[in-house]
Amino acid sequence: MVDLAALLTKRGVYLHEIAEVVHQLQKPFSPHLTLESCLEVVEGIIKKREVQYNVLTGLALDILAEENKLPDPLFQVILKDEPLYGVDEVLGLGIANIYGTIGTTSFGYLDKEKLGIIGKLNNNAINKINTFLDDLVAGIAAAGSAKIAHNIKETDK
Amino acid sequence: MVDLAALLTKRGVYLHEIAEVVHQLQKPFSPHLTLESCLEVVEGIIKKREVQYNVLTGLALDILAEENKLPDPLFQVILKDEPLYGVDEVLGLGIANIYGTIGTTSFGYLDKEKLGIIGKLNNNAINKINTFLDDLVAGIAAAGSAKIAHNIKETDK
Amino acid sequence: MVDLAALLTKRGVYLHEIAEVVHQLQKPFSPHLTLESCLEVVEGIIKKREVQYNVLTGLALDILAEENKLPDPLFQVILKDEPLYGVDEVLGLGIANIYGTIGTTSFGYLDKEKLGIIGKLNNNAINKINTFLDDLVAGIAAAGSAKIAHNIKETDK
Amino acid sequence: MVDLAALLTKRGVYLHEIAEVVHQLQKPFSPHLTLESCLEVVEGIIKKREVQYNVLTGLALDILAEENKLPDPLFQVILKDEPLYGVDEVLGLGIANIYGTIGTTSFGYLDKEKLGIIGKLNNNAINKINTFLDDLVAGIAAAGSAKIAHNIKETDK
Numbered sequence: 219m220v221d222l223a224a225l226l227t228k229r230g231v232y233l234h235e236i237a238e239v240v241h242q243l244q245k246p247f248s249p250h251l252t253l254e255s256c257l258e259v260v261e262g263i264i265k266k267r268e269v270q271y272n273v274l275t276g277l278a279l280d281i282l283a284e285e286n287k288l289p290d291p292l293f294q295v296i297l298k299d300e301p302l303y304g305v306d307e308v309l310g311l312g313i314a315n316i317y318g319t320i321g322t323t324s325f326g327y328l329d330k331e332k333l334g335i336i337g338k339l340n341n342n343a344i345n346k347i348n349t350f351l352d353d354l355v356a357g358i359a360a361a362g363s364a365k366i367a368h369n370i371k372e373t374d375k
Numbered sequence: 376m377v378d379l380a381a382l383l384t385k386r387g388v389y390l391h392e393i394a395e396v397v398h399q400l401q402k403p404f405s406p407h408l409t410l411e412s413c414l415e416v417v418e419g420i421i422k423k424r425e426v427q428y429n430v431l432t433g434l435a436l437d438i439l440a441e442e443n444k445l446p447d448p449l450f451q452v453i454l455k456d457e458p459l460y461g462v463d464e465v466l467g468l469g470i471a472n473i474y475g476t477i478g479t480t481s482f483g484y485l486d487k488e489k490l491g492i493i494g495k496l497n498n499n500a501i502n503k504i505n506t507f508l509d510d511l512v513a514g515i516a517a518a519g520s521a522k523i524a525h526n527i528k529e530t531d532k
Numbered sequence: 533m534v535d536l537a538a539l540l541t542k543r544g545v546y547l548h549e550i551a552e553v554v555h556q557l558q559k560p561f562s563p564h565l566t567l568e569s570c571l572e573v574v575e576g577i578i579k580k581r582e583v584q585y586n587v588l589t590g591l592a593l594d595i596l597a598e599e600n601k602l603p604d605p606l607f608q609v610i611l612k613d614e615p616l617y618g619v620d621e622v623l624g625l626g627i628a629n630i631y632g633t634i635g636t637t638s639f640g641y642l643d644k645e646k647l648g649i650i651g652k653l654n655n656n657a658i659n660k661i662n663t664f665l666d667d668l669v670a671g672i673a674a675a676g677s678a679k680i681a682h683n684i685k686e687t688d689k
Numbered sequence: 690m691v692d693l694a695a696l697l698t699k700r701g702v703y704l705h706e707i708a709e710v711v712h713q714l715q716k717p718f719s720p721h722l723t724l725e726s727c728l729e730v731v732e733g734i735i736k737k738r739e740v741q742y743n744v745l746t747g748l749a750l751d752i753l754a755e756e757n758k759l760p761d762p763l764f765q766v767i768l769k770d771e772p773l774y775g776v777d778e779v780l781g782l783g784i785a786n787i788y789g790t791i792g793t794t795s796f797g798y799l800d801k802e803k804l805g806i807i808g809k810l811n812n813n814a815i816n817k818i819n820t821f822l823d824d825l826v827a828g829i830a831a832a833g834s835a836k837i838a839h840n841i842k843e844t845d846k
Contacts, residue, residue, distance in 0.1 A: 326483010
């Protein structure tokens, strides 16, 4: 298993920042939800294999683009974060939907609202190229949110 | 081909209300976009076969639930619009993604923000049961939004 | 939780028949795989909530069609198992992919090859209308196959 | 627009080989289908934007792996064509489903049966690394097959 937390930290993303997005998404439905429990959920998600493979692939493409090692026109598309490219969202959605449709819809919301760390990444306040990273982080946050939504329902019953 | 406009009108949804949601979604990216052109896009989308089949299926389930013809526990799940049911969102997403990933993410946004007519349906201000209808309408609006996003890009180039 | 085994039995499908399809799919990759362990996997899958909701919805539509309670043209589409309908495959795929992409591809294979019980359902050797049931069963078998594929890899490491 | 035919030729894949797979898939349902019309369909598909972006991304990853420019452990995963990696199938499925669910199921079948050129790629009879290319080609063939299936139905009516 790969230490995704370390890889994300190298790219300027801390797990507690992802946990904050999860907390913001789920707080309205679960008033007693703590930031600590959101962080635990995020820590669990980044250990899942499909999450690891999607993050490794997307991060590699961002970094290869920064190092100018991608061929044209793919390099130009990733450099400009071309809205119709779609592969970045597909990798994010692949993470978001591991806990079902709620993850997919939460990803769509985050993709538009760009809460917290996702907005910083989208503005490239961190790193030179984050075409994939913002979607990967949104995917992890959406999956976390879906996991909590499912658990709430379970405990209610 | 089925006259979906007539079926939707019977359930209290007018195409111009869906066009208004499309307009609200795309206006920020396309300041000269008119409501008329959004309506034309919506009229085109509801003629597509996959859209017709998803809408026919979802509408039938809402109406059968209203008529108390569904078996338990499915009836209870649809009556309560149980958040983890997921089949309603899946039918909406099946419409949303006919123009690619932008439709998927727009659907997620609408699912959360429930703009215009979608909000009215969600509150059951129209009909007794709209478990599927709000997601079907969000799917059509998201597909419309994605179609316009693609066309804008094409004409820009 | 719903007793899906009982509902499937009522429609002429026994869990060991689904386990046989799983066994046939995974045997080439796992020579020591027993039919018993495939049955246990299938028993676990039908307890999962998203599986239950998809099966309940599809079964209800098959039965409502048999009872002539669906409106036209939806009734005609389901009666003929119209190949472009797609909602039946979407519900099956929603089950198949709970263990990732391997489930999706296995579903596609089963949809074409219609192994064992799936073929019998497709020919309506059981019940009058199985438009949804064959895809639901293929979805369960594909998910079972994916689950075993993941476990094999884990134990190998 | 990118000349995908030229890029695929560079990797040893000729469009007529993809057309042959389409022909093999659809011939049983359409006895008068010619190889020429399958080739035209394939030529149309590789001009679509989402197809171009998925192919450009997957091809770049194969080639970067061959040139030893990918970081570990991603390099090892792609080198071994690790069955649980999944990103290669996701890019192929993203092409396959542009004409709906029939494309998705055809992709699943091709992923297992590896007809014609797909089998050659899977065995690395061409190039050193084809982890993505076989899935991209299967995706194009599946989309072609779905497009023809839709057209047959239209003309029948």
